[in-house]
Structure formats: C-alpha cells, structure tokens
Amino acid sequence: MRFKHTNRPGFWLGFIDFFTAGLFFLFYMPFGGLQDELEEVLGHQVMPYWKAYLLGIPTAFIYTLVWMAGIAEELKSKAVEMGIEGPHTSWRHMFWWNLLGCFCCGPMIATWRFFRTLNRIEDRLNREVLS
Numbered sequence: 001m002r003f004k005h006t007n008r009p010g011f012w013l014g015f016i017d018f019f020t021a022g023l024f025f026l027f028y029m030p031f032g033g034l035q036d037e038l039e040e041v042l043g044h045q046v047m048p049y050w051k052a053y054l055l056g057i058p059t060a061f062i063y064t065l066v067w068m069a070g071i072a073e074e075l076k077s078k079a080v081e082m083g084i085e086g087p088h089t090s091w092r093h094m095f096w097w098n099l100l101g102c103f104c105c106g107p108m109i110a111t112w113r114f115f116r117t118l119n120r121i122e123d124r125l126n127r128e129v130l131s
Contacts, residue, residue, distance in 0.1 A: 014107050014112060018102075025053075052068070072089040076091075
C-alpha cells in the first residue's frame with residue numbers, strides 16, 4: 001500500500017481535536033483514511049475511534065485516552081523495529097501530555113509527536129515499496 005498522507009500537521013490536528021472535545025477525530029479517523037492507515041501500518045484491526053469515544057464518555061474520556069495511548073505505543077514499537085530515529089510517540093507521552101497538559105498545549109504536543117512518528121513510518125514504508 002502506498003501512503004498518501006505522510007506530512008500530516010499533527011499540532012494543528014491536535015489543536016482542532018482539543019477544541020472540539022474529540023469530535024474532530026470522529027470524522028477524521030474514518031473519512032480522512034487514518035483508521036485504514038493505522039491498521040495497515042500496525043498489521044491488525046484497530047477498534048474504531050467512535051467506539052473508543054463512546055466508551056470514553058462515562059469515564060471522562062480516560063478510556064479514549066488509554067486507547068489512543070495504546071496505539072501510540074504500538075507505533076513507537078513499529079518505528080523502533082524499523083530503525084527510525086526518535087523521539088517517538090509512546091504510551092507515556094500520549095497519556096501524560098493529554099492528561100496533565102490539558103490546560104496548556106499538552107494535547108497538541110502529544111498529537112504532534114503521534115503524527116510525526118506515523119508520518120515517518122509511512123514515509124519509510126513508501127520508500128521501501130519504491131525500491
């Protein structure tokens with residue numbers, strides 16, 4: 001598979017998502033192709049974001065945050081396995097920047113590093129397909 005979106009602006013996506021309380025990613029994950037790309041990169045099906053979002057409502061979105069942090073950790077493992085230089089996203093980075101940094105730019109920083117790692121993985125996979 002050739003990945004088309006290898007330069008996503010993670011900080012701005014995080015900014016939009018933060019100020020829409022996660023509603024932005026309800027549309028961006030399936031219609032922006034992110035769900036399919038994550039599944040392709042990780043090599044397995046990923047729970048749809050809308051399910052994680054709904055399960056997050058009664059838990060003050062802690063469930064959604066843990067779900068996203070889990071995907072971040074899988075991306076980190078994939079990047080390390082591929083020999084991609086860091087810093088990478090991780091469970092701790094995603095979780096703590098979102099939780100403790102929610103009163104400043106924490107969610108934007110976490111989302112930026114998440115997409116930075118994903119973009120680098122997809123770029124490397126694209127180069128491998130071409131060679």
